[in-house]
Amino acid sequence: MPVKSDTTLREVLEYDTIAVVGCSNSPGKAAHDIPKYLQSHGYRIVPVNPFADEILGEPTYDSLADVEAEIDVVDVFRPSEEVAGIVDEALARDDVKVIWTQLGIRDDDAAKKAEDAGIRVVQDKCMKVEHARLV
Template structure:
């Protein structure tokens, strides 16, 4: 978890990011980070049952519905970026494992060692308590 080569690999190979907890409120970190990532070519797929859309993309009430919708378009989720409190991570991790997704990025300030360990035990690549935007900027974005 959080190894520099893992972070680099995820940042270089990811094209589609499902953002669990993405808000349609521009004042929220999930919105700002996702908007910037989108502006740099990543496709952002909102996963939030409380909103209809964000950043010009349809929002899905669950990770499973997002994965199914993308599959219907011949695409797949490369990374699940999580903006949810630590106590909400276990069911998200269960979904990631069940849906056979390969990588999760748990945003800065969010820590649940047990959930992260479970994901890793099932072969999921995990980055936790780090900001994807800050790491991407450190890797060369201006």
């Protein structure tokens, strides 16, 4: 069952490194402004976007598999129909602790698959909103 309690959300928000799948280099888009907010609050942002070289001063990666750094949270800014593939990429790693899908993004089957593998899942919630509310 995806994370819903404030206590568990606070625990999730204690992690440091967030891979942002679908991170945008366009100010004004949620996929840019939310990671920028998180970065300004001390999180390490790892942008995953095959169409950019750098976002928010960080090098971008084509996929989760290409990220060499340890990832705590995978924050998803891609359509719901892409979540299953992103979860599969996360499961291929041994460091991901949380899959977080932003507002309007959910895939219950992929969430169950991640949870069955021991990964916490937060669906259909804005990480910026939850951070501002809870931290």
